Amino acid sequence: MTPSASDLLDWYARQRRVLPWRALPGQVADPYAVWLSEIMLQQTTVVTVMPYFERFLKRYPTVDALASAPLQDVLASWAGLGYYSRARNLHACAVLVSDRGGFPDTVAGLQALPGIGAYTARAIASIAFGVPVVPVDGNVERVTARLHAFETPLPAGRRALDQLASMLNDDPAAQAAPSDFTQALFDLGAGICTPRRPSCLMCPWRVSCRAHAGGEPARFPVKAPRKARPERHGVVFVLEDATGAIWLRHRPEQGLLGGMTELPGTSWQDRPVALSDAFSESPAEVTWKVAGQVKHVFTHFTLNLTVVRGAVENFRMLHNQPGFACPPHAIADQALPSVMRKCLAL
């Protein structure tokens, strides 16, 4: 049985979430707010995004304001949200959009912009510009896989699943309300058709759902087994001067934590680094004292850092080292990723 778009839209009219980036019923969505929220929400929960979104909108009220801001300010505002290439692409995209006088209103036009892929282009196009397309994110993937009791494991089955998801839009009622239909799918996935224990009895589509009929809805989508996560080890140095300032440095523009600020440290190895070896890479020849261990889980490896601290009278002796002195009151404004804030917290 084909799911009815009207049933979903009726449910959405009653149950829709109120979110800061979402237009109220009858209002027109702001493309800037929609775009900003979509970038932040990539692989990131609504609860995490909320305070960042509010802060960004206050600090950069328009896409022009964001385009005019220094990249380093944007990175500092983004610090803690993760996936920092998003922030770099966000800024680059703002510059392009500001130059052309506004966001493109087509899927192709949007997808040509940095940081906007197939999903985000369709999300912005449908939500902000009323283009009748179905963005396939984790929510839509899960809902669709359950509707069809789709057995092919992901990611191998993704193309076929995308095809099935796009068919949700065959219903004229869906095409008549692209913005609401997309957001209704999100709310359904987030609130009803949840990953672990879906609330099928409250679902407007349960009569059409083959996974519900089969009695094991949580089994879908089927996923291929994951690879093990390797471990890496390193030592970081917290070097303080007599005024309490800390010695920091910038990471390379590309790669992990690209463009962010960090504590100086050793390279990261597959095995624990002996302190005697680490000291040869330290920024200064002082007496180092172990402050503690920090364990931090990245997407594709676990990092174990030994944090050591030392003191110098001043940083004059470091004049030819890469890095800069950061007074205590300026730490909060640095583009320090969470892993580095953990180290400093010791």
Place this chain on the structure above:
DNA sequence: GAGCCGTGGGC
């Protein structure tokens, strides 16, 4: 297609 790219929370 597969690997890289963060972080915090839930169970």
Place this chain on the structure above:
DNA sequence: TGCCCAAGGCT
């Protein structure tokens, strides 16, 4: 505790 998950994109 370890694993999974969250409105993915880029190479």
